[in-house]
Amino acid sequence: MLKPIDLMYQTMLAELGQRSLDAAWTADFPPEGRFTPVTVKQRKYWYFDIPDGSGGRTRRYVGPADDPEIAKRVEEFQVQKDDLRARRRIVTTLTREGGMVAPDRMSGDIVEALAAAGLFRLRAVLVGTIAFQTYAGILSVRLPSSVVLTGDVDIAQDFAISHEVHDSLPPIVELLQSIDPSFRAVPHRSGAAASSAFVTSSGYRVEFLTSNRGSDDYTDQPAKMPALGGASADPLRFLDFLIRDPVRTMLLHKSGVPVTVPEPSRYAVHKLIVATRRHNDGQSAIKRDKDIKQAGLLFEALLQTRRASDLALVYNEAWERGPAWQEGIRGGAAMLTNDARDRLSDCLRTGAIEIGEDITMPF
Incomplete structure (x- = not known):
């Protein structure tokens, strides 16, 4: 518990x-x-x-x-x-004293600078482990330190929103260099001139992501994002599900930074899916293991804090999106520990009763 x-x-x-x-x-x-x-x-x-x-x-x-x-x-x-x-x-x-999680100084300074420049006003969403850190406060449970450590900041923005807000961050490279002058744009793997990632001399990375609901032809091409101060973004499958209906919370850095993060239930289901998309070697395998651990902890927290209906609703939403989603959920659930699978099962059964809907179990 x-x-x-x-x-x-x-x-x-x-x-x-x-x-x-x-x-x-x-x-x-x-x-x-x-x-x-x-x-x-x-x-x-x-x-x-x-x-x-x-x-x-x-x-x-x-x-x-x-x-x-x-x-x-x-x-x-x-x-x-x-x-x-x-x-x-x-x-x-x-x-x-309260058991909540503070980001490392570098991550906090970066998010603080981006927030002050208008990142969250422009409806961007903090994703990845830096977002997971905030769930201790949202769910009111203490999270183990082994799954909250990170060396990067991932930021997502919906493609349509970026084109519709008619506003932008200041030049992103200058903004990041105000935190660490060694920040530079990373050449995109496609060979395109645009960059979706920025890295320091010590390897700290900031990456921008966006949703891809269109052709797979877009997957390896950086998407132009007018609201991101010159940064492009990598289009990813399943990301639109993650950043739908995000929640506001606080990043516990300095005097507190208001941020927007994915709703915890969506984060948990999304982690099951993306874990199946990672490779079995190197950093990818490490990230996959963290995906599964974070998902398992969230299933436990959601059950413990009586939020099973939240999980049931978003789980059904993902399941009903079709075979590729169902395959991802099943594959991720198979990677869970026995205890985590039991918690997921209990949470879904409880949630199904609360929302009055049938649920297809992933095992």
Whole structure:
């Protein structure tokens, strides 16, 4: 049985999410800076000091201290900054005492920068293990550290959405290089000039994905994604199922980063399917094993937290999509441990009763 997270910490996570969504930061006055009063010829003026990253600071003129609009901005900034510190304390409590998962610093910094640039406003979805880390908070159970470690960030966006929002991130390479200057575009395996992946000198990877509901001819070609700041995306089968009806939650990094992730039941079913698409050697085999472990843990968590109906609904949706989906589900379920298969079976049977639908078992 997975250890539940205390109600107190669940409440703190909800409060953190609300505070983070309500916070209105401006590009002119980032939270790491501070307003400084300076008296010039017996009159006080406000300046804004920002660390320059080299131990010094840059100073920006704001205006006279007796200007009521400027005084209001300074006052609001202090309230926001105090809230930023309060949110940092909440994040620290949730990760150190509450049993929730914090990302590694690199992953957190990347997601934070992308979020600030508008990634989730543009309806992108965080997928992969970085998304799985957030399920401790969503499902209120403690997840073992062995399945939450990652060395990359995977981001998905629906192809149609990227073409319809008429907005975009800033240039993606510049954005990533603001976190690590060694980020570079990875040449696409198809030989196309476009890139869907970016990597640092140490091997940290950021990859963009999109749904492929069309011809298999698109599978090995990068898709143009106008909303991603010059990045293309790899079209993948089954991804549209994963990112349908995503949920908002918090990545527990610094003062908390509001993110969008797949609904946990969809993530679990999707992992069964994609595990069967991986090879049996090298990194692919390692990823396949992690897919199956993550799916098994989610089946246990969904059953334990009385969310069996959630799983039953999305399972039937996937099953009804046809033979290729059924084959993937059966193949993934066959890789589960005996205990995990039992939990999946119990969860589906319970969920079928709750939703009043028949379910075809995958074994």
